[in-house]
Amino acid sequence: MPTSSHSYPMSSGDDQHSYIHNSSYQKSGIDGIEEKTRRCILENFDLLSLNCNLSTIRIADFGCSTGPNTFHVVQNIIEAVKENRENSLVPLEFQVFFNDQPNNDFNTLFRTQPPSSKGEYFSVGVPGSFYGRVLPRNSIHIGHTSYTTHWLSEIPENVCDKNSLAWNKYYIHCNNLLEDVTKAYKVQFTKDMKSFLEARANEIVPQGLMIVLGQCFPDGVLHFETWQGVVVDRIGDCLMDMAKPGVTSEEAIELFSIPVYFPQFSELKREIEQHKSFTMEMMEIVSHPLEDIALSNEFMISMFRAILSTIIIEHFGEGVIDELFDRLAKKLANDPIDFKVCKKHVNYFILLKRK
Secondary structure, three states: OOOOOOOOOOOOOOOOOOHHHOOHHHHHHHHHOHHHHHHHHHHHOOHHHHOOOOOEEEEEEEOOOOOOHHHHHHHHHHHHHHHOHHHOOOOOEEEEEEEEOOOOOHHHHHHOOOHHHHHOOEEEEEEOOOOOOOOOOOOEEEEEEEOOOOEOOOOOOOOOOOOOOOOOOOOOOOOOOOHHHHHHHHHHHHHHHHHHHHHHHHHEEEEEEEEEEEEEEOOOOOHHHEHHHHHHHHHHHHHHHHHOOOOOOHHHHHOOOOOEOOOEHHHHHHHHHOOOOEEEEEEEEEOOOOOOOOOOHHHHHHHHHHHHHHHHHHHHOHHHHHHHHHHHHHHHHHOOOOOOOOEOOEEEEEEEEEO
């Protein structure tokens, strides 16, 4: 999960609070577009147009975090390419680059790699922020990323500055309630999306593919209106409650803001269309298998703990985590989220082809 000066990967290891055991929501989204991904590769990935003597297909998963989701994605891509291999004049081999920040838990990633994959492809770990180049020029045939680009490369300028109109004093994220804060986040998102696309344009071969799966808002929907926004706002309320007995402090909370920005659909589309190195073969809103299900408090707490623990520990110290999420559990139990009232994020699927 990228940022220029700090990086906040998903919770490491394989204990009950790790990302490995609390990423089923993301896995469901990936499963939901598995067939679409397969069809897109079959219809748009032409081995002959790449190189008639090509023998090694190179795949990269940008922002891979730790398994099993990344391994599932890679296997699906490989099987789709194999299905199309009659166009290849030579036997194909596969090399897969797993990319994330240097402090991502690569040890757990490769320790939990499925044994069956060992004979399927050659694995490489690539540490570095995907908001810059992490691989050689024209080296990747198919790139992929899922649920990553809403993480910004850094906390937007001025949102932690007490003297700025964009100071995010009352909230710990961009929930779209403060116009100047939203504007600062939007500026950073625009900068980061441009950097992401420029880096991929250098790394992906001409006629190669880039697949992007993520979440955004329908036009007109604001973050505080969604259940995810409600949960993060309540985490902020819990931190403030913990300031009263001195576990945290109001000053520390006022200087804390999560570097995450969810764009609206038209905003995301506009940013991608402005980059001329790719043709947009597809950009669609896709359904998430869990989008119409009222999630349990336990499920939501476990997921957000796995996602946010690293950044919270970095700012407030490790001692706050257990109490924070215990308080969140009580707050959600006393005041349950009404999923019928909350507006929804949407999932998007983007297929880009390098010109």
